[in-house]
Amino acid sequence: MRHEIWLAALTDELRRHGVGPDLAGHVVAEAAGHLRDSGEAPLRAFGPPDTYAAAVADSVGGPALARSVPAGPVRLRAVDITKRYGRRTVLSGVSLTVHAGQVAAVVGANGSGKSTFLGICAGLVGADAGRVELHGTVGYCPQAGGTADFLQAGEHFALIGAGRGVPREAAVRDGARRAAALDWAPGDAQARHLSGGTRQKLNLVLAGLGDPDVLLLDEPYQGFDRGTYLDFWHEVWRWRDAGRAVVVVTHLLNQLDRVDVVLDLSAGSSGVAA
Numbered sequence: 249m250r251h252e253i254w255l256a257a258l259t260d261e262l263r264r265h266g267v268g269p270d271l272a273g274h275v276v277a278e279a280a281g282h283l284r285d286s287g288e289a290p291l292r293a294f295g296p297p298d299t300y301a302a303a304v305a306d307s308v309g310g311p312a313l314a315r316s317v318p319a320g321p322v323r324l325r326a327v328d329i330t331k332r333y334g335r336r337t338v339l340s341g342v343s344l345t346v347h348a349g350q351v352a353a354v355v356g357a358n359g360s361g362k363s364t365f366l367g368i369c370a371g372l373v374g375a376d377a378g379r380v381e382l383h384g385t386v387g388y389c390p391q392a393g394g395t396a397d398f399l400q401a402g403e404h405f406a407l408i409g410a411g412r413g414v415p416r417e418a419a420v421r422d423g424a425r426r427a428a429a430l431d432w433a434p435g436d437a438q439a440r441h442l443s444g445g446t447r448q449k450l451n452l453v454l455a456g457l458g459d460p461d462v463l464l465l466d467e468p469y470q471g472f473d474r475g476t477y478l479d480f481w482h483e484v485w486r487w488r489d490a491g492r493a494v495v496v497v498t499h500l501l502n503q504l505d506r507v508d509v510v511l512d513l514s515a516g517s518s519g520v521a522a
């Protein structure tokens with residue numbers, strides 16, 4: 249399906265689901281930006297327009313879920329992060345503090361530096377200035393990639409589990425349990441044969457394996473169908489209630505009333521959130 253047709257259908261479906269014009273305009277603009285930048289097919293990136301619109305509508309105006317544990321000690325502190333690529337400054341003096349039991353959202357336009365910032369927090373990308381403190385173990389879910397083409401899901405669980413000190417059998421069991429929470433029963437297919445959405449489920453399961461203290465999730469729900477998208481947010485609330493610190497890069501601003509901290513990188517590539 250061509251981008252314009254899919255986007256027009258999304259606009260109609262958002263209206264049909266009662267999403268207000270401001271939010272609908274924003275969601276469509278973000279989706280268009282993503283499709284343009286990624287070159288992905290709309291159906292692969294977001295699924296059918298009606299299911300994507302329904303997922304957006306489902307989460308609009310939903311009650312903020314009651315916190316069952318108070319925020320704990322600082323788990324992640326990024327202070328005055330600056331990053332340049334060549335002459336271009338992508339991040340300038342960006343700070344974020346996330347405590348145990350908090351969810352932080354990193355938002356901003358395409359290219360505003362969200363993935364770069366998360367990569368710096370994860371220790372995968374070097375900053376030009378500033379510092380990152382991480383207290384505890386870390387799970388990271390990339391926006392794409394991150395899986396090994398020729399390995400099955402169970403082999404991924406065993407491999408990542410080994411890196412986190414989880415014995416093979418326990419890691420495979422833990423992986424299968426987390427997959428079930430996303431409505432996925434991993435079989436023996438190699439990762440290269442999985443759909444884009446299922447590969448993202450695998451990435452998300454790997455991020456949570458071994459119960460890390462800090463979860464860094466880079467738009468992990470791309471390609472998820474509506475049910476899985478909602479399962480994903482429920483998993484985030486469970487992590488929060490279990491005292492984890494969760495950072496989610498997201499373009500869905502309608503979730504922001506449900507998070508504890510928002511870091512907006514759209515305003516001139518600098519931001520502070522504590």
Ligand SMILES: Nc1ncnc2c1ncn2[C@@H]1O[C@H](COP(=O)(O)OP(=O)(O)OP(=O)(O)O)[C@@H](O)[C@H]1O
Nearest residue numbers: 282285333338356357358359360361362363364365
């Ligand atoms: N390794 C790199 N070398 C040079 N430029 C880069 C590199 N990685 C990212 N960039 C540039 O830095 C800017 C920020 O990229 P980044 O992926 O962090 O943005 P983003 O906000 O996550 O975008 P999106 O919403 O599209 O995922 C972009 O202009 C990108 O082209």
